[in-house]
Amino acid sequence: MSPHRIALLFNANKVYDRQVIAGIGHYLNSTRVEWDLFMEEDFRSRMRDIHHFKGDGVIADFDDPEAQAALSDLHIPVVAVGGSYHDPSHYPAGVPYIATDNTRLVRLAYDHLIEQGLSRFAFFGIPSHPGSRWAQERERAFLAIVGQESVEGVVHEGHSTTAGGWGAAVEELVAWLTALPKPIGIIAVTDARARQLLQACVIGGIAVPEQVAIVGIDNDPMAQLLTRIPLTSVIQGAEEMGRTAAHLLHQMLRGVDCSTTRVLVPPVGINVQASSRYQPLRSPHVMRASHYIRQYGCLGIKTEQVADYVGVSRTVLEEHFKRELKQTVHQAILQHKLDTACQLIADSDAPLADIAVRCGFTSLQYMYAVFRREYDCTPRQYLDRHRTADAATAEHRDP
């Protein structure tokens, strides 16, 4: 029997779509099901030609408003993938639907902010658009949660991003952030939006996370790369969505009726980083200084520069640090460099010499000396310990 010909209709230029497709791939590999997969060579989905597709089945992104109309009279099995809806009547009729559970994504971000001790919340969305109904669903979920729990919650949709309007959009965002009561936790509808928030906070001199704690959605490595303050982000169950979609199509190709099957996939984790590690600090000087150290700590700054930024004398700043953090400003800078180095050693394959420079150590030798003093081991030993711990948990993972 020749393999089934399956079309995957996704705009796979975002991490979420790519993970869905990866999940489909995992399913095929695990089952040895042979599908002849059709995708546009630029990974964009074009619905208009789909009626000429001589294939056996389709898995499509139904967040694309064209999909529902274009695929409704197709006489081969179709599995829909998209965002969840609060109103069941919004789901397309007659096709199985695999959804990312928008309510639970927002709930996880919200609960995380609650655990940080915050009691005021905001949501940064995107303006309403037919292709982003999922964003409206997340906004709605946020309003429902703050409504249920009777806490303060404001929503801001801002502007769509355009190169021309960028300057004005940032100004407007800074003004919104400045006017918000502090401290506050903000859920951004995507990591791309969270990145804009972080940027506006830096421009507006607003301390993250002490004044504004931020959580995004997607855990997008690209957004992580482009932010100076590492971003906390909710991880969608996108791979599991892909596995589920492939399974349902596989069943339908065997004649099983799945037309009323609806599977909502909850988030699979939250990557907790500095942008939401809110710790209530009493001293505004320490808060501003910590914000500055998080941004520039690896660029060779000294206590004087931190004091200048805060606008107080070195002596005053040291007194505040001693009282609040039981350490000197210099120790706080060193701790930031060490934390960053440990993170890079654990998460990247970069050479240690590069890591030493990136973390603001004057040389590899100096980084060795600091590790020896603080952790009583070499960076290499630190790395080995970390890898051993990882390997122990990853054991038996491969089939």
Add this chain to the structure above:
Amino acid sequence: MPISAATAWGQSPDGRPLHRWTLRSAHGAQVDLSDLGGTLLSWQAPDRHGRVGEVVLGHADAAQYLASDAYMGSIVGRWANRIRSGRFTLDGVDYKVDRNDHGNHLHGGVNGFHLQRWEVEPEGETLVLRLVSPEGDGGFPGEVRVELRVRLDDDGTLDLRYAATTDAPTPLSLTAHPYFNLSDRRPDIRDHVIRIDADEFLAIDAGAIPIGRQAVAGSAFDFREAAPIGSRLHWPDPQLRLVGGFDHCYVARPGPVDTPRTVAVVTEPLSGRRLTIDTDRPGLQFYSGQKLTGQPARRGDAYGPFAGFALEAQAFPNQMNTTEAEGAILRPGQVWRQHTRYRIDTV
């Protein structure tokens, strides 16, 4: 850390006093055990912020444990899981044991190990629990002596080493039966993400008795890559519909003999808590807790469906009535051993 002195904890039906012991780790974890059924009453474990919270389900008091049919946190024996019609043949002799689950035997019968009073004695940092199961207990042959050594390590591992001997051949399979919920905020485990390192599971009939091995590949049972429990419950799978969720035994991948290997890892996204189970047993029963509805909880309230999940390291269900029966029999002169570790840390 040294084990604190026992405190009084209700009494058994024959009026003997029951007790609870507390084990503590250097990092703030705390485990409470009782001599009634060797029950794990409570496990407090830190979340990603170091805040300690309860991670196992429990009843309110000893009376509720004695009246319970949930095997809540207890040590289960002499036979963990089911035996078809409560019947098996051993060395040519037919045996009939307690039938307490729709005509089948389940978890040691009406007065299983979970309802018995164990002798408990701290030995340094280890709590040693001993039980003598008399000849004819639940209908099983032979007098069985069990010793269970429990310790809580500083890395958050609850280490269980079992040893058992008998004076006549008997089927034996023991397991711990805690229901976990790694979130101390939400009384529902469907958002937990689970990985099970097994390529096969045992498909069951309507009485939950295994009818054969089935590959997990391409089915809702494939957790070789981690996936949320809840969304799998909506996959169209007749095996799930039979019991309203997961209540199936996985065939763990073989590892080195008598050495625990990792068989399952469960994480809870919000708290960041991660449970890792290592065992030297061949089977791992995964129960998603769908029938916990109405079970009394600690504060006078009741649990709902999917309030907790169980992962039970054991022999295969009904193994006595399969070609692998001999692997489930303990004979005089042999020492039956099991080593299982539950570790809770954070990601």
